[in-house]
Amino acid sequence: MATRRLVKNIFGDRSSLTLRALLREPKKKWTLVDLTKEGISISLASDVLSKAEARGYVERVIKGPNSYTRLIRKDALLKDWLSAYAFEQNDQTYYLTTDKNFLKTCALYLKQKKKIFALTQYSASRLISPYVKDGRHFIYLDLERGEFPAFLKEMATQLNLYKLVQGGNVCFALPFYRSSVFRDSGAVKGYPVVSRLQLYLDLMTFPPTGTEEAEHLVSYFKRKGQAFV
Numbered sequence: 001m002a003t004r005r006l007v008k009n010i011f012g013d014r015s016s017l018t019l020r021a022l023l024r025e026p027k028k029k030w031t032l033v034d035l036t037k038e039g040i041s042i043s044l045a046s047d048v049l050s051k052a053e054a055r056g057y058v059e060r061v062i063k064g065p066n067s068y069t070r071l072i073r074k075d076a077l078l079k080d081w082l083s084a085y086a087f088e089q090n091d092q093t094y095y096l097t098t099d100k101n102f103l104k105t106c107a108l109y110l111k112q113k114k115k116i117f118a119l120t121q122y123s124a125s126r127l128i129s130p131y132v133k134d135g136r137h138f139i140y141l142d143l144e145r146g147e148f149p150a151f152l153k154e155m156a157t158q159l160n161l162y163k164l165v166q167g168g169n170v171c172f173a174l175p176f177y178r179s180s181v182f183r184d185s186g187a188v189k190g191y192p193v194v195s196r197l198q199l200y201l202d203l204m205t206f207p208p209t210g211t212e213e214a215e216h217l218v219s220y221f222k223r224k225g226q227a228f229v
Contacts, residue, residue, distance in 0.1 A: 006047055007044065007047045009084065010052060011081050011084040013176065013178060015044060016177060018040055018045050019048065019081070020180055021034075021035060022057075022069075023077070023078075027071075032067075055080070056073055056076060057071065057072070058070060058072060078229060082205060089176040090140070091174040092173045093173075094164070094171050094172075095169075097161055099160065103119075106137070106159060107191060115142065116141075116142035116192075117142065118192045119191055119194065120173075120199060120202045121136070121138035123139065124138075124188070128220070129217060129220040134209060137170045138173065140173050141172055141174060177198065181194055181198060196221075199217070
């Protein structure tokens, strides 16, 4: 009989899908069947929920076929998630561009190449409600790890990007959360942008000004009667 592998990190790539669902609809009474519709196996969802209950994030009500789970401590969940994740966990490569219309140029190039991408960090927040003055670009690319270097080299040539010894104003990244970054992205002003939750996680773990930008977005959405996360 095969032994089921237990979840070691509920904030990992696949396991975080359960938490993302709970945070997306925090008032919903989630069943395991609901979570399977999110592309999560019953065994994985059950294990994540058990650990989330042990940490006090959720309440699990056992009523046979009417059993459900609901989120009860969202702030605690988010706080612990920020301690477990950092934007640095994404594979990143920086370049320098002098193109004032770089985002438009890059988006057109990626679409022509039929490559899926999503904006994050200040690239995303500028489209929603800019606050911190940071003109850098941050773009997640949906590429295989082995494909990443060659594609970037080709793109750098085509878009006149310069590789510096250190730093730059364009960051291309392979996402740590490959299972959710592109699946949960949406369009803002015609550009694909990561989910609000992912943007919050990325900004809050990006010193020195990411936290300031995230807190501004919290206030911005609150004024609109919405939750950022």
